[in-house]
Amino acid sequence: MNSTMHNTAHLLEADFALFDSWEEKYEYLMDLGRDLKWPEGRLQADSMLIPGCQSRVWLDHAFQNGKIEFFAASEALIVKGLIAMLLKVYSGQSAADILAFQPDFIGRIGLSQHLSPTRSNGLFSMLNTLKSTAIAYQNA
Amino acid sequence: MSAPLAPRFSPPPLIDWAGIRADFPLIAGQDLIYFDNAASSQKPKVMLQAMEEMLSHSYANVHRGVHSLSQKATDQYEAARKTVARFINAADEAEVVFTSGATDSINTIAFSFGEAHIQPGDEILLSGMEHHANIVPWQLMAQRKGAVIKAIPVLDNGSLNLESLDALMGPKTKLLSLVWVSNSLGTVNPIPYIVQKAHAYGIPVLVDAAQAAPHMPLDVQAIDCDFMVFSAHKMCGPTGLGVLYGKRALFENLPPYRGGGDMIDRVSFEKTTFQGLPFRFEAGTPHILGAIAFAAVLDYLSNIGLGHIEERERQLSHSLRSQLKADFPQIQLIGTAPDSVSVVSFLLKGHHPLDVGVLLDNQKVAVRTGHHCCQPLMDRFGIPGTVRASLAFYNTEEEIQRFLLALRKTIHLLR
Numbered sequence: 001m002n003s004t005m006h007n008t009a010h011l012l013e014a015d016f017a018l019f020d021s022w023e024e025k026y027e028y029l030m031d032l033g034r035d036l037k038w039p040e041g042r043l044q045a046d047s048m049l050i051p052g053c054q055s056r057v058w059l060d061h062a063f064q065n066g067k068i069e070f071f072a073a074s075e076a077l078i079v080k081g082l083i084a085m086l087l088k089v090y091s092g093q094s095a096a097d098i099l100a101f102q103p104d105f106i107g108r109i110g111l112s113q114h115l116s117p118t119r120s121n122g123l124f125s126m127l128n129t130l131k132s133t134a135i136a137y138q139n140a
Numbered sequence: 141m142s143a144p145l146a147p148r149f150s151p152p153p154l155i156d157w158a159g160i161r162a163d164f165p166l167i168a169g170q171d172l173i174y175f176d177n178a179a180s181s182q183k184p185k186v187m188l189q190a191m192e193e194m195l196s197h198s199y200a201n202v203h204r205g206v207h208s209l210s211q212k213a214t215d216q217y218e219a220a221r222k223t224v225a226r227f228i229n230a231a232d233e234a235e236v237v238f239t240s241g242a243t244d245s246i247n248t249i250a251f252s253f254g255e256a257h258i259q260p261g262d263e264i265l266l267s268g269m270e271h272h273a274n275i276v277p278w279q280l281m282a283q284r285k286g287a288v289i290k291a292i293p294v295l296d297n298g299s300l301n302l303e304s305l306d307a308l309m310g311p312k313t314k315l316l317s318l319v320w321v322s323n324s325l326g327t328v329n330p331i332p333y334i335v336q337k338a339h340a341y342g343i344p345v346l347v348d349a350a351q352a353a354p355h356m357p358l359d360v361q362a363i364d365c366d367f368m369v370f371s372a373h374k375m376c377g378p379t380g381l382g383v384l385y386g387k388r389a390l391f392e393n394l395p396p397y398r399g400g401g402d403m404i405d406r407v408s409f410e411k412t413t414f415q416g417l418p419f420r421f422e423a424g425t426p427h428i429l430g431a432i433a434f435a436a437v438l439d440y441l442s443n444i445g446l447g448h449i450e451e452r453e454r455q456l457s458h459s460l461r462s463q464l465k466a467d468f469p470q471i472q473l474i475g476t477a478p479d480s481v482s483v484v485s486f487l488l489k490g491h492h493p494l495d496v497g498v499l500l501d502n503q504k505v506a507v508r509t510g511h512h513c514c515q516p517l518m519d520r521f522g523i524p525g526t527v528r529a530s531l532a533f534y535n536t537e538e539e540i541q542r543f544l545l546a547l548r549k550t551i552h553l554l555r
Protein backbone atom coordinates (compact mmCIF):
# COMPACT_ATOMS: atom_id res chain seq x y z
CA MET A 1 0.00 0.00 0.00
CA ASN A 2 1.30 3.41 -0.97
CA SER A 3 0.87 5.91 1.82
CA THR A 4 1.59 8.96 -0.36
CA MET A 5 -1.42 8.22 -2.53
CA HIS A 6 -3.61 7.63 0.51
CA ASN A 7 -2.34 10.77 2.22
CA THR A 8 -3.01 12.91 -0.85
CA ALA A 9 -6.47 11.44 -1.17
CA HIS A 10 -7.14 12.13 2.53
CA LEU A 11 -5.95 15.71 2.14
CA LEU A 12 -8.29 16.23 -0.80
CA GLU A 13 -11.12 14.74 1.21
CA ALA A 14 -10.31 17.05 4.11
CA ASP A 15 -10.23 20.07 1.78
CA PHE A 16 -13.63 19.28 0.33
CA ALA A 17 -15.02 18.58 3.80
CA LEU A 18 -14.44 22.25 4.65
CA PHE A 19 -17.32 23.14 2.37
CA ASP A 20 -20.93 22.53 3.27
CA SER A 21 -22.66 23.52 0.09
CA TRP A 22 -22.40 22.01 -3.37
CA GLU A 23 -21.64 25.49 -4.69
CA GLU A 24 -18.46 25.78 -2.63
CA LYS A 25 -17.41 22.23 -3.47
CA TYR A 26 -17.72 22.96 -7.18
CA GLU A 27 -15.97 26.31 -6.84
CA TYR A 28 -13.07 24.49 -5.20
CA LEU A 29 -13.15 21.78 -7.87
CA MET A 30 -13.00 24.45 -10.56
CA ASP A 31 -10.13 26.16 -8.77
CA LEU A 32 -8.25 22.86 -8.92
CA GLY A 33 -9.09 22.80 -12.62
CA ARG A 34 -7.71 26.31 -13.17
CA ASP A 35 -4.43 25.22 -11.59
CA LEU A 36 -4.05 22.22 -13.90
CA LYS A 37 -1.45 23.26 -16.44
CA TRP A 38 -0.21 21.43 -19.49
CA PRO A 39 3.61 21.65 -19.46
CA GLU A 40 4.86 24.44 -21.66
CA GLY A 41 6.49 23.20 -24.84
CA ARG A 42 4.95 19.75 -24.57
CA LEU A 43 3.09 18.61 -27.68
CA GLN A 44 -0.67 18.21 -27.20
CA ALA A 45 -1.75 15.80 -29.93
CA ASP A 46 -5.09 14.30 -30.97
CA SER A 47 -3.64 10.85 -30.30
CA MET A 48 -3.72 11.76 -26.58
CA LEU A 49 -7.50 12.36 -26.56
CA ILE A 50 -9.49 10.24 -24.13
CA PRO A 51 -12.79 8.89 -25.45
CA GLY A 52 -16.08 9.22 -23.62
CA CYS A 53 -16.12 12.89 -22.70
CA GLN A 54 -18.26 15.67 -24.15
CA SER A 55 -15.31 18.01 -23.74
CA ARG A 56 -11.99 17.06 -25.24
CA VAL A 57 -9.55 15.60 -22.70
CA TRP A 58 -5.87 15.08 -23.44
CA LEU A 59 -3.75 12.74 -21.34
CA ASP A 60 -0.04 12.12 -21.74
CA HIS A 61 2.61 10.62 -19.50
CA ALA A 62 6.34 10.29 -18.96
CA PHE A 63 8.03 7.29 -17.36
CA GLN A 64 11.11 8.02 -15.32
CA ASN A 65 12.91 6.23 -12.48
CA GLY A 66 10.11 3.71 -12.16
CA LYS A 67 7.41 6.37 -11.74
CA ILE A 68 4.72 7.52 -14.15
CA GLU A 69 4.08 11.22 -14.39
CA PHE A 70 0.79 12.24 -15.99
CA PHE A 71 -0.14 15.42 -17.85
CA ALA A 72 -3.70 16.35 -18.73
CA ALA A 73 -5.81 19.10 -20.21
CA SER A 74 -9.48 19.64 -20.97
CA GLU A 75 -11.79 22.24 -22.47
CA ALA A 76 -14.28 22.07 -19.61
CA LEU A 77 -13.37 23.47 -16.22
CA ILE A 78 -15.23 20.90 -14.11
CA VAL A 79 -13.62 18.09 -16.09
CA LYS A 80 -10.23 19.75 -15.54
CA GLY A 81 -10.99 19.85 -11.83
CA LEU A 82 -11.86 16.15 -11.75
CA ILE A 83 -8.67 15.30 -13.64
CA ALA A 84 -6.56 17.56 -11.44
CA MET A 85 -7.88 15.71 -8.41
CA LEU A 86 -6.97 12.35 -9.94
CA LEU A 87 -3.52 13.49 -11.02
CA LYS A 88 -2.72 14.86 -7.55
CA VAL A 89 -3.16 11.30 -6.31
CA TYR A 90 -1.95 9.20 -9.26
CA SER A 91 0.82 11.20 -10.91
CA GLY A 92 4.40 10.40 -9.98
CA GLN A 93 3.57 6.93 -8.62
CA SER A 94 4.77 3.50 -9.63
CA ALA A 95 2.74 1.26 -11.89
CA ALA A 96 2.18 -1.23 -9.07
CA ASP A 97 0.91 1.46 -6.67
CA ILE A 98 -1.39 2.94 -9.32
CA LEU A 99 -2.91 -0.47 -9.98
CA ALA A 100 -3.33 -1.28 -6.31
CA PHE A 101 -5.02 2.00 -5.38
CA GLN A 102 -8.82 2.11 -4.97
CA PRO A 103 -10.20 5.60 -5.70
CA ASP A 104 -12.84 5.50 -2.94
CA PHE A 105 -12.04 9.09 -1.98
CA ILE A 106 -14.04 10.39 -4.96
CA GLY A 107 -17.19 8.94 -3.46
CA ARG A 108 -16.36 10.26 0.02
CA ILE A 109 -15.83 13.74 -1.41
CA GLY A 110 -19.34 13.53 -2.80
CA LEU A 111 -18.45 13.55 -6.47
CA SER A 112 -19.11 9.89 -7.22
CA GLN A 113 -21.96 10.82 -9.55
CA HIS A 114 -19.23 11.78 -12.02
CA LEU A 115 -17.75 8.29 -11.90
CA SER A 116 -20.53 6.40 -13.65
CA PRO A 117 -19.36 4.82 -16.90
CA THR A 118 -22.31 6.36 -18.71
CA ARG A 119 -21.67 9.93 -17.57
CA SER A 120 -20.26 11.96 -20.39
CA ASN A 121 -17.51 13.71 -18.45
CA GLY A 122 -14.84 11.11 -19.10
CA LEU A 123 -13.78 10.55 -15.49
CA PHE A 124 -14.41 6.82 -15.72
CA SER A 125 -12.55 6.68 -19.01
CA MET A 126 -9.76 8.78 -17.51
CA LEU A 127 -9.32 6.37 -14.60
CA ASN A 128 -9.24 3.44 -17.01
CA THR A 129 -6.56 5.15 -19.07
CA LEU A 130 -4.45 5.84 -15.97
CA LYS A 131 -4.68 2.16 -15.10
CA SER A 132 -4.01 0.85 -18.61
CA THR A 133 -0.94 3.11 -18.79
CA ALA A 134 0.21 1.58 -15.51
CA ILE A 135 -0.36 -1.93 -16.88
CA ALA A 136 1.95 -1.10 -19.79
CA TYR A 137 4.75 -0.28 -17.33
CA GLN A 138 4.01 -3.04 -14.84
CA ASN A 139 7.14 -5.01 -15.73
CA ALA A 140 9.30 -2.06 -16.64
CA MET B 141 -76.50 53.32 -33.79
CA SER B 142 -73.80 51.39 -35.59
CA ALA B 143 -73.51 47.66 -35.34
CA PRO B 144 -70.87 46.47 -32.86
CA LEU B 145 -67.60 45.64 -34.51
CA ALA B 146 -66.79 41.99 -34.70
CA PRO B 147 -63.61 41.27 -32.75
CA ARG B 148 -60.66 40.96 -35.10
CA PHE B 149 -59.14 38.13 -33.15
CA SER B 150 -61.02 35.48 -31.32
CA PRO B 151 -59.94 35.33 -27.69
CA PRO B 152 -57.62 32.41 -26.91
CA PRO B 153 -59.49 29.38 -25.64
CA LEU B 154 -59.10 28.72 -21.95
CA ILE B 155 -56.92 25.70 -21.56
CA ASP B 156 -56.14 24.38 -18.12
CA TRP B 157 -52.38 24.07 -18.56
CA ALA B 158 -51.86 23.50 -14.83
CA GLY B 159 -54.29 20.61 -15.00
CA ILE B 160 -52.47 19.24 -18.04
CA ARG B 161 -49.15 19.39 -16.18
CA ALA B 162 -50.76 17.34 -13.41
CA ASP B 163 -51.32 14.58 -15.98
CA PHE B 164 -47.56 13.91 -16.04
CA PRO B 165 -46.63 11.96 -12.88
CA LEU B 166 -42.86 12.39 -13.14
CA ILE B 167 -42.94 16.18 -13.15
CA ALA B 168 -46.24 17.01 -11.45
CA GLY B 169 -45.55 18.69 -8.14
CA GLN B 170 -41.79 18.21 -8.51
CA ASP B 171 -39.22 20.95 -8.42
CA LEU B 172 -37.25 19.42 -11.29
CA ILE B 173 -37.15 21.74 -14.28
CA TYR B 174 -37.29 19.34 -17.20
CA PHE B 175 -36.07 21.26 -20.25
CA ASP B 176 -34.78 18.23 -22.15
CA ASN B 177 -37.92 17.48 -24.10
CA ALA B 178 -36.17 17.34 -27.47
CA ALA B 179 -34.25 14.31 -26.19
CA SER B 180 -37.39 12.66 -24.88
CA SER B 181 -40.62 13.95 -23.41
CA GLN B 182 -42.40 12.90 -20.22
CA LYS B 183 -45.39 10.55 -20.30
CA PRO B 184 -48.99 11.29 -19.38
CA LYS B 185 -51.07 9.02 -17.15
CA VAL B 186 -53.24 8.03 -20.12
CA MET B 187 -50.25 6.20 -21.57
CA LEU B 188 -49.67 4.22 -18.39
CA GLN B 189 -53.39 3.45 -18.19
CA ALA B 190 -53.54 2.28 -21.80
CA MET B 191 -50.60 -0.05 -21.18
CA GLU B 192 -52.10 -1.47 -18.02
CA GLU B 193 -55.47 -1.89 -19.68
CA MET B 194 -54.00 -3.69 -22.67
CA LEU B 195 -51.77 -6.00 -20.63
CA SER B 196 -54.58 -6.77 -18.20
CA HIS B 197 -57.31 -7.46 -20.73
CA SER B 198 -56.31 -7.84 -24.36
CA TYR B 199 -52.70 -8.84 -24.77
CA ALA B 200 -51.72 -11.47 -27.34
CA ASN B 201 -49.68 -11.51 -30.54
CA VAL B 202 -51.24 -9.81 -33.56
CA HIS B 203 -52.17 -11.03 -37.06
CA ARG B 204 -51.56 -14.63 -36.09
CA GLY B 205 -54.07 -16.40 -33.93
CA VAL B 206 -57.57 -17.54 -34.79
CA HIS B 207 -58.37 -17.21 -31.11
CA SER B 208 -60.41 -14.30 -29.85
CA LEU B 209 -57.70 -12.75 -27.72
CA SER B 210 -55.33 -12.48 -30.68
CA GLN B 211 -58.15 -10.96 -32.70
CA LYS B 212 -58.81 -8.44 -29.93
CA ALA B 213 -55.14 -7.46 -29.81
CA THR B 214 -55.01 -7.25 -33.61
CA ASP B 215 -58.08 -5.01 -33.69
CA GLN B 216 -56.50 -2.66 -31.16
CA TYR B 217 -53.17 -2.64 -32.96
CA GLU B 218 -54.84 -1.85 -36.28
CA ALA B 219 -57.02 0.78 -34.61
CA ALA B 220 -53.79 2.39 -33.37
CA ARG B 221 -52.57 2.52 -36.96
CA LYS B 222 -55.83 4.27 -37.93
CA THR B 223 -55.33 6.77 -35.10
CA VAL B 224 -51.85 7.60 -36.39
CA ALA B 225 -53.18 7.89 -39.95
CA ARG B 226 -55.84 10.32 -38.74
CA PHE B 227 -53.30 12.26 -36.68
CA ILE B 228 -51.13 12.95 -39.73
CA ASN B 229 -54.08 13.00 -42.16
CA ALA B 230 -52.79 10.13 -44.29
CA ALA B 231 -55.09 9.21 -47.18
CA ASP B 232 -54.96 5.55 -46.25
CA GLU B 233 -53.89 3.81 -43.04
CA ALA B 234 -51.89 1.27 -45.05
CA GLU B 235 -49.46 4.13 -45.65
CA VAL B 236 -48.57 4.08 -41.96
CA VAL B 237 -45.86 1.64 -40.88
CA PHE B 238 -44.81 1.17 -37.27
CA THR B 239 -41.05 1.09 -36.80
CA SER B 240 -38.80 1.26 -33.74
CA GLY B 241 -38.28 5.01 -34.11
CA ALA B 242 -37.50 7.81 -36.54
CA THR B 243 -33.98 6.43 -36.97
CA ASP B 244 -35.34 3.03 -37.93
CA SER B 245 -37.81 4.67 -40.33
CA ILE B 246 -35.03 6.55 -42.14
CA ASN B 247 -32.88 3.43 -42.30
CA THR B 248 -35.80 1.57 -43.87
CA ILE B 249 -36.26 4.10 -46.65
CA ALA B 250 -32.53 4.60 -47.18
CA PHE B 251 -32.18 0.87 -47.74
CA SER B 252 -35.34 0.13 -49.69
CA PHE B 253 -35.35 3.27 -51.81
CA GLY B 254 -31.64 2.79 -52.43
CA GLU B 255 -32.18 -0.78 -53.62
CA ALA B 256 -35.01 0.22 -55.94
CA HIS B 257 -33.90 3.52 -57.39
CA ILE B 258 -30.25 4.40 -56.86
CA GLN B 259 -27.57 3.99 -59.52
CA PRO B 260 -23.89 4.95 -59.32
CA GLY B 261 -23.48 8.71 -59.56
CA ASP B 262 -27.01 9.48 -58.33
CA GLU B 263 -27.37 12.14 -55.68
CA ILE B 264 -29.17 12.29 -52.35
CA LEU B 265 -29.79 15.79 -51.08
CA LEU B 266 -29.71 16.45 -47.32
CA SER B 267 -29.08 19.65 -45.37
CA GLY B 268 -26.32 20.93 -43.13
CA MET B 269 -28.57 20.80 -40.08
CA GLU B 270 -29.45 17.12 -40.17
CA HIS B 271 -29.30 14.80 -37.18
CA HIS B 272 -26.78 11.99 -37.65
CA ALA B 273 -29.80 9.69 -38.09
CA ASN B 274 -30.59 11.52 -41.32
CA ILE B 275 -27.01 11.42 -42.56
CA VAL B 276 -25.48 8.06 -41.72
CA PRO B 277 -28.18 5.77 -43.23
CA TRP B 278 -27.79 7.64 -46.52
CA GLN B 279 -24.01 7.39 -46.35
CA LEU B 280 -24.26 3.63 -45.80
CA MET B 281 -26.55 3.35 -48.81
CA ALA B 282 -24.38 5.70 -50.89
CA GLN B 283 -21.30 3.59 -50.18
CA ARG B 284 -23.16 0.49 -51.29
CA LYS B 285 -24.62 2.06 -54.40
CA GLY B 286 -21.94 4.52 -55.43
CA ALA B 287 -24.22 7.48 -54.82
CA VAL B 288 -23.21 10.99 -53.80
CA ILE B 289 -24.47 12.92 -50.76
CA LYS B 290 -25.03 16.66 -51.08
CA ALA B 291 -26.22 19.11 -48.45
CA ILE B 292 -28.19 22.36 -48.49
CA PRO B 293 -25.97 24.89 -46.67
CA VAL B 294 -26.98 26.56 -43.41
CA LEU B 295 -26.90 30.34 -43.02
CA ASP B 296 -25.35 32.14 -40.04
CA ASN B 297 -28.74 32.56 -38.35
CA GLY B 298 -29.37 28.80 -38.51
CA SER B 299 -31.84 28.76 -41.38
CA LEU B 300 -31.37 26.99 -44.70
CA ASN B 301 -29.92 28.76 -47.69
CA LEU B 302 -32.97 28.37 -49.89
CA GLU B 303 -31.32 30.25 -52.74
CA SER B 304 -29.00 27.29 -53.20
CA LEU B 305 -31.86 24.87 -53.92
CA ASP B 306 -31.94 25.34 -57.70
CA ALA B 307 -28.23 24.75 -57.97
CA LEU B 308 -28.43 21.62 -55.81
CA MET B 309 -31.43 19.97 -57.47
CA GLY B 310 -31.13 18.35 -60.85
CA PRO B 311 -31.75 15.19 -62.85
CA LYS B 312 -29.21 13.28 -60.76
CA THR B 313 -30.99 14.14 -57.49
CA LYS B 314 -33.02 11.08 -56.60
CA LEU B 315 -34.31 12.06 -53.17
CA LEU B 316 -34.36 14.96 -50.73
CA SER B 317 -34.33 14.01 -47.05
CA LEU B 318 -34.78 17.01 -44.81
CA VAL B 319 -35.46 17.89 -41.21
CA TRP B 320 -38.58 19.94 -40.50
CA VAL B 321 -37.58 21.32 -37.09
CA SER B 322 -33.90 21.30 -36.15
CA ASN B 323 -33.21 19.42 -32.93
CA SER B 324 -30.17 21.60 -32.21
CA LEU B 325 -31.41 25.06 -33.18
CA GLY B 326 -35.20 24.91 -33.15
CA THR B 327 -35.32 26.30 -36.71
CA VAL B 328 -38.58 25.48 -38.49
CA ASN B 329 -37.78 24.87 -42.16
CA PRO B 330 -40.39 25.93 -44.77
CA ILE B 331 -41.17 22.33 -45.64
CA PRO B 332 -44.26 22.89 -47.86
CA TYR B 333 -42.30 25.34 -50.04
CA ILE B 334 -39.28 23.04 -50.27
CA VAL B 335 -41.41 19.97 -51.09
CA GLN B 336 -43.12 21.88 -53.87
CA LYS B 337 -39.77 23.01 -55.22
CA ALA B 338 -38.34 19.45 -55.13
CA HIS B 339 -41.43 18.03 -56.81
CA ALA B 340 -41.03 20.55 -59.62
CA TYR B 341 -37.75 18.76 -60.31
CA GLY B 342 -39.44 15.37 -59.91
CA ILE B 343 -37.58 14.69 -56.66
CA PRO B 344 -39.41 12.81 -53.89
CA VAL B 345 -39.03 14.18 -50.36
CA LEU B 346 -38.63 12.49 -46.98
CA VAL B 347 -39.46 14.79 -44.06
CA ASP B 348 -37.78 14.07 -40.73
CA ALA B 349 -40.55 15.26 -38.41
CA ALA B 350 -39.02 13.90 -35.19
CA GLN B 351 -38.92 17.42 -33.69
CA ALA B 352 -41.97 18.72 -35.56
CA ALA B 353 -44.56 16.09 -34.70
CA PRO B 354 -44.52 16.94 -30.96
CA HIS B 355 -45.06 20.64 -31.58
CA MET B 356 -47.44 21.29 -34.47
CA PRO B 357 -50.36 19.86 -36.43
CA LEU B 358 -49.26 17.45 -39.17
CA ASP B 359 -50.99 16.99 -42.50
CA VAL B 360 -49.00 14.80 -44.88
CA GLN B 361 -51.46 15.44 -47.71
CA ALA B 362 -51.27 19.21 -47.36
CA ILE B 363 -47.47 19.09 -47.17
CA ASP B 364 -47.50 16.57 -50.01
CA CYS B 365 -44.30 14.90 -48.78
CA ASP B 366 -43.52 11.39 -50.05
CA PHE B 367 -42.25 10.05 -46.74
CA MET B 368 -42.46 11.31 -43.18
CA VAL B 369 -40.83 9.86 -40.08
CA PHE B 370 -41.11 10.54 -36.36
CA SER B 371 -40.62 8.89 -32.97
CA ALA B 372 -43.33 8.28 -30.37
CA HIS B 373 -41.13 8.93 -27.34
CA LYS B 374 -40.47 12.55 -28.27
CA MET B 375 -44.21 13.27 -28.26
CA CYS B 376 -45.22 11.84 -24.89
CA GLY B 377 -45.43 8.27 -26.23
CA PRO B 378 -43.43 5.13 -25.51
CA THR B 379 -39.81 4.48 -26.46
CA GLY B 380 -39.06 1.89 -29.12
CA LEU B 381 -41.86 2.99 -31.42
CA GLY B 382 -41.75 5.17 -34.49
CA VAL B 383 -43.78 5.96 -37.56
CA LEU B 384 -42.88 5.69 -41.20
CA TYR B 385 -45.43 7.29 -43.49
CA GLY B 386 -45.07 6.73 -47.22
CA LYS B 387 -47.26 7.84 -50.08
CA ARG B 388 -48.67 4.64 -51.52
CA ALA B 389 -47.60 5.12 -55.15
CA LEU B 390 -43.92 5.26 -54.24
CA PHE B 391 -43.97 3.21 -51.05
CA GLU B 392 -45.72 0.07 -52.22
CA ASN B 393 -43.16 -0.67 -54.91
CA LEU B 394 -40.16 -0.58 -52.59
CA PRO B 395 -38.53 -3.90 -51.67
CA PRO B 396 -38.55 -4.95 -48.00
CA TYR B 397 -35.79 -3.82 -45.63
CA ARG B 398 -35.90 -6.68 -43.15
CA GLY B 399 -37.21 -10.19 -43.54
CA GLY B 400 -39.14 -12.19 -41.01
CA GLY B 401 -42.59 -13.07 -39.85
CA ASP B 402 -45.70 -11.10 -40.74
CA MET B 403 -44.10 -9.43 -43.77
CA ILE B 404 -44.36 -12.45 -46.05
CA ASP B 405 -47.07 -13.65 -48.35
CA ARG B 406 -45.68 -17.15 -49.00
CA VAL B 407 -42.29 -18.64 -48.15
CA SER B 408 -40.53 -21.53 -49.77
CA PHE B 409 -36.82 -22.24 -50.04
CA GLU B 410 -36.99 -21.42 -53.75
CA LYS B 411 -38.85 -18.15 -53.56
CA THR B 412 -40.61 -15.92 -51.06
CA THR B 413 -43.30 -13.44 -51.92
CA PHE B 414 -44.08 -10.47 -49.72
CA GLN B 415 -47.10 -8.78 -48.28
CA GLY B 416 -48.21 -5.35 -49.42
CA LEU B 417 -48.35 -2.20 -47.31
CA PRO B 418 -48.02 -1.80 -44.41
CA PHE B 419 -47.01 -5.35 -43.37
CA ARG B 420 -44.14 -5.68 -45.83
CA PHE B 421 -42.19 -3.24 -43.63
CA GLU B 422 -43.16 -4.71 -40.27
CA ALA B 423 -41.03 -7.86 -40.02
CA GLY B 424 -41.35 -9.75 -36.76
CA THR B 425 -43.67 -9.11 -33.85
CA PRO B 426 -44.23 -5.36 -33.72
CA HIS B 427 -44.26 -3.15 -30.61
CA ILE B 428 -47.93 -3.97 -30.01
CA LEU B 429 -48.15 -2.46 -26.56
CA GLY B 430 -46.29 0.65 -27.68
CA ALA B 431 -48.56 1.25 -30.65
CA ILE B 432 -51.68 0.96 -28.52
CA ALA B 433 -50.28 3.23 -25.82
CA PHE B 434 -49.19 5.72 -28.49
CA ALA B 435 -52.72 5.85 -29.91
CA ALA B 436 -54.00 6.80 -26.45
CA VAL B 437 -51.35 9.54 -26.26
CA LEU B 438 -52.28 10.86 -29.71
CA ASP B 439 -55.92 11.07 -28.64
CA TYR B 440 -54.77 12.93 -25.53
CA LEU B 441 -52.70 15.40 -27.59
CA SER B 442 -55.50 15.85 -30.12
CA ASN B 443 -57.86 16.61 -27.28
CA ILE B 444 -55.65 19.48 -26.16
CA GLY B 445 -55.23 20.42 -29.81
CA LEU B 446 -51.89 20.48 -31.62
CA GLY B 447 -52.59 24.08 -32.63
CA HIS B 448 -52.88 25.04 -28.96
CA ILE B 449 -49.76 23.06 -28.11
CA GLU B 450 -47.84 24.82 -30.87
CA GLU B 451 -49.06 28.22 -29.73
CA ARG B 452 -48.06 27.59 -26.13
CA GLU B 453 -44.64 26.16 -26.98
CA ARG B 454 -43.89 29.05 -29.31
CA GLN B 455 -44.89 31.44 -26.52
CA LEU B 456 -42.71 29.70 -23.93
CA SER B 457 -39.66 29.38 -26.15
CA HIS B 458 -40.05 32.96 -27.37
CA SER B 459 -40.20 34.13 -23.78
CA LEU B 460 -37.01 32.23 -22.89
CA ARG B 461 -35.23 33.44 -26.03
CA SER B 462 -36.12 37.08 -25.54
CA GLN B 463 -35.17 37.12 -21.86
CA LEU B 464 -31.82 35.47 -22.60
CA LYS B 465 -31.25 38.09 -25.28
CA ALA B 466 -32.31 41.04 -23.17
CA ASP B 467 -30.80 40.20 -19.79
CA PHE B 468 -27.78 37.98 -20.45
CA PRO B 469 -25.06 39.69 -22.50
CA GLN B 470 -22.77 36.73 -21.71
CA ILE B 471 -25.09 34.38 -23.58
CA GLN B 472 -24.76 33.75 -27.29
CA LEU B 473 -27.85 32.24 -28.90
CA ILE B 474 -26.99 29.63 -31.52
CA GLY B 475 -29.71 29.61 -34.16
CA THR B 476 -31.72 32.80 -34.49
CA ALA B 477 -33.85 31.92 -37.49
CA PRO B 478 -37.09 33.93 -37.66
CA ASP B 479 -39.19 30.78 -37.34
CA SER B 480 -38.38 28.43 -34.47
CA VAL B 481 -40.15 26.32 -31.89
CA SER B 482 -39.36 24.66 -28.55
CA VAL B 483 -35.56 24.51 -28.76
CA VAL B 484 -33.36 27.32 -27.43
CA SER B 485 -29.67 26.58 -27.96
CA PHE B 486 -26.97 28.79 -26.50
CA LEU B 487 -23.41 29.17 -25.31
CA LEU B 488 -22.09 30.95 -22.27
CA LYS B 489 -19.21 32.91 -23.76
CA GLY B 490 -15.83 31.58 -22.66
CA HIS B 491 -17.24 28.44 -21.04
CA HIS B 492 -17.70 24.89 -22.18
CA PRO B 493 -21.35 23.75 -22.41
CA LEU B 494 -20.58 20.78 -20.16
CA ASP B 495 -19.66 23.08 -17.24
CA VAL B 496 -22.93 24.96 -17.66
CA GLY B 497 -24.88 21.69 -17.85
CA VAL B 498 -23.31 20.22 -14.69
CA LEU B 499 -23.91 23.37 -12.65
CA LEU B 500 -27.51 23.58 -13.87
CA ASP B 501 -28.01 19.91 -13.03
CA ASN B 502 -26.96 20.65 -9.45
CA GLN B 503 -29.82 23.14 -9.35
CA LYS B 504 -32.32 20.56 -10.58
CA VAL B 505 -32.41 21.81 -14.13
CA ALA B 506 -32.27 19.15 -16.85
CA VAL B 507 -30.86 20.44 -20.13
CA ARG B 508 -28.84 18.72 -22.80
CA THR B 509 -25.29 19.75 -23.60
CA GLY B 510 -23.06 18.61 -26.44
CA HIS B 511 -23.32 18.32 -30.19
CA HIS B 512 -26.89 16.93 -30.17
CA CYS B 513 -25.92 14.31 -32.79
CA CYS B 514 -25.34 17.14 -35.28
CA GLN B 515 -21.57 17.29 -35.62
CA PRO B 516 -21.60 18.72 -39.17
CA LEU B 517 -23.83 21.55 -37.93
CA MET B 518 -21.57 22.24 -34.92
CA ASP B 519 -18.57 22.28 -37.29
CA ARG B 520 -20.48 24.77 -39.45
CA PHE B 521 -20.66 27.12 -36.46
CA GLY B 522 -17.15 26.24 -35.29
CA ILE B 523 -18.33 25.21 -31.82
CA PRO B 524 -17.97 21.97 -29.83
CA GLY B 525 -21.64 21.95 -28.87
CA THR B 526 -24.29 24.01 -27.17
CA VAL B 527 -26.45 24.08 -24.08
CA ARG B 528 -29.93 23.19 -25.25
CA ALA B 529 -33.12 23.99 -23.41
CA SER B 530 -36.11 22.39 -25.13
CA LEU B 531 -39.60 23.15 -23.90
CA ALA B 532 -42.85 21.25 -23.97
CA PHE B 533 -46.42 22.42 -23.44
CA TYR B 534 -46.37 21.19 -19.82
CA ASN B 535 -43.50 23.54 -18.96
CA THR B 536 -44.40 26.86 -17.40
CA GLU B 537 -43.37 30.50 -17.41
CA GLU B 538 -42.55 30.08 -13.73
CA GLU B 539 -40.06 27.34 -14.64
CA ILE B 540 -38.47 29.69 -17.16
CA GLN B 541 -37.97 32.26 -14.39
CA ARG B 542 -36.41 29.62 -12.12
CA PHE B 543 -34.25 28.45 -15.00
CA LEU B 544 -32.98 31.98 -15.56
CA LEU B 545 -32.14 32.28 -11.84
CA ALA B 546 -30.25 28.99 -11.99
CA LEU B 547 -28.41 30.27 -15.06
CA ARG B 548 -27.46 33.47 -13.20
CA LYS B 549 -26.04 31.41 -10.39
CA THR B 550 -24.17 29.22 -12.90
CA ILE B 551 -22.61 32.30 -14.48
CA HIS B 552 -21.67 33.55 -11.02
CA LEU B 553 -20.03 30.24 -10.09
CA LEU B 554 -18.07 30.12 -13.37
CA ARG B 555 -16.90 33.74 -13.23
